Amino acid sequence: MRYRPLGNSGLQVSVVGLGCNNFGRRLNIEQTRAVVDAAIDSGVTLLDTAETYGGRGRSEELLGEVLAGRRDQVVLATKFGSQGSDMGYGPAAGAKGGRSYVRRAVEQSLRRLRTDYIDLYQIHTPDPVTPIEETLAVLSELVRAGLVRYVGHSNFSGAQLAAAAAAASEMNAVPFISAQNHWSLLERQAELDVVPAAVKFGVGVLPFFPLANGLLTGKIRRGVGPAQGTRLAERADYITDAKLDKVEALAEWGEQHGRSLLEVAIGGLAGRPGCASVIAGATSAEQVRANVAAGEWEPTEEELAEIDKIVPVVS
Numbered sequence: 001m002r003y004r005p006l007g008n009s010g011l012q013v014s015v016v017g018l019g020c021n022n023f024g025r026r027l028n029i030e031q032t033r034a035v036v037d038a039a040i041d042s043g044v045t046l047l048d049t050a051e052t053y054g055g056r057g058r059s060e061e062l063l064g065e066v067l068a069g070r071r072d073q074v075v076l077a078t079k080f081g082s083q084g085s086d087m088g089y090g091p092a093a094g095a096k097g098g099r100s101y102v103r104r105a106v107e108q109s110l111r112r113l114r115t116d117y118i119d120l121y122q123i124h125t126p127d128p129v130t131p132i133e134e135t136l137a138v139l140s141e142l143v144r145a146g147l148v149r150y151v152g153h154s155n156f157s158g159a160q161l162a163a164a165a166a167a168a169s170e171m172n173a174v175p176f177i178s179a180q181n182h183w184s185l186l187e188r189q190a191e192l193d194v195v196p197a198a199v200k201f202g203v204g205v206l207p208f209f210p211l212a213n214g215l216l217t218g219k220i221r222r223g224v225g226p227a228q229g230t231r232l233a234e235r236a237d238y239i240t241d242a243k244l245d246k247v248e249a250l251a252e253w254g255e256q257h258g259r260s261l262l263e264v265a266i267g268g269l270a271g272r273p274g275c276a277s278v279i280a281g282a283t284s285a286e287q288v289r290a291n292v293a294a295g296e297w298e299p300t301e302e303e304l305a306e307i308d309k310i311v312p313v314v315s
Contacts, residue, residue: 196274
């Protein structure tokens with residue numbers, strides 16, 4: 001496993017991370033333990049969850065249980081403040097980027113995770129109500145108190161990323177070091193604004209859905225639909241002829257270069273400027289090991305350019 005700094009910080013993360021959104025939703029405690037065991041054994045350090053994953057904190061609860069006795073072996077990342085989810089804190093908690101909500105959310109996440117600190121605490125979606133200065137101020141307080149080590153954001157646009165970086169500098173607040181955004185070789189819009197802004201301001205990008213909901217695993221081809229129970233089985237409209245054309249072209253390129261489609265998808269993303277760690281979900285130990293192996297491939301500049309011709313960045 002390779003490791004990289006996350007943005008302009010001293011926090012090191014594995015090139016392949018583990019997305020924990022399946023814990024408590026599709027995986028029970030023993031299945032979660034098997035996946036986390038495989039991740040740690042394979043050298044994965046970055047485990048990414050959220051207060052909403054698994055349904056009102058269930059993913060955090062399972063992680064807290066399976067990490068007992070080995071908390072210090074991982075970089076534990078979680079999120080707060082998803083605008084589309086209700087944690088049941090009630091109206092008194094206020095806006096999800098506000099001081100009251102953040103204080104309440106971090107206390108609950110620490111309890112569920114059975115830890116006294118969070119390595120990377122991320123705002124899940126932009127708060128349309130709270131000024132970013134208020135969010136940065138309370139997050140800085142959490143860092144100074146030792147409850148949180150680093151802070152990041154998720155689903156910010158390039159402009160929002162830049163504004164947050166400027167605000168942190170002006171306030172002398174703890175800056176965001178990471179940006180978690182939708183980014184895969186089939187969904188490259190992040191490279192239009194988020195990734196350039198992240199590189200400029202020293203923020204590491206953590207791509208989520210890097211396998212395009214499963215289209216880039218190599219298991220789905222034209223005429224071969226998704227297996228029951230998978231994310232794609234619930235999103236049949238996501239599978240289009242245009243996407244399948246790109247999948248087939250990438251798979252063919254991979255075969256010509258002795259690489260699997262999974263290697264092209266994960267290694268080809270990890271090799272992009274700005275990418276710190278590719279966060280891939282898994283429902284089995286075998287999937288974890290396959291994702292880790294795929295991340296070992298380091299494409300050359302020439303290979304990345306050839307991939308760009310197959311799946312160009314378009315606005």
